[in-house]
Amino acid sequence: MENTVKDEKIRNEKTEFAKEAHDPKEEYIFQKNGITKKGFFIIVAALVILAIALIMSGVAF
Structure with missing residues (x-):
């Protein structure tokens, strides 16, 4: 049996520092x-x- 690891691509790499209260991000x-x-x-x-x-x-x- 073969053990393989699949990398999943990060869908959105735009991480922001602060989130506003009304933002759904x-x-x-x-x-x-x-x-x-x-x-x-x-x-x-x-x-x-x-x-x-x-x-x-x-x-x-």
């Missing part, structure tokens, strides 16, 4: 809605806190 990375915006600000705040802690630890030692 499927190829996107982020969706423009409240959850994405809140998550973005939480991640940025955490990175800022980490950067401040890193700088403070360098000053303290």
Whole structure:
């Protein structure tokens, strides 16, 4: 018995960065809605806190 693998061509390679709420498209990375915006600000705040802690630890030692 022969094992073969068939490659399927990706039908649409135009992946966009953000999807508008009214767009029916499927190829996107982020969706423009409240959850994405809140998550973005939480991640940025955490990175800022980490950067401040890193700088403070360098000053303290």
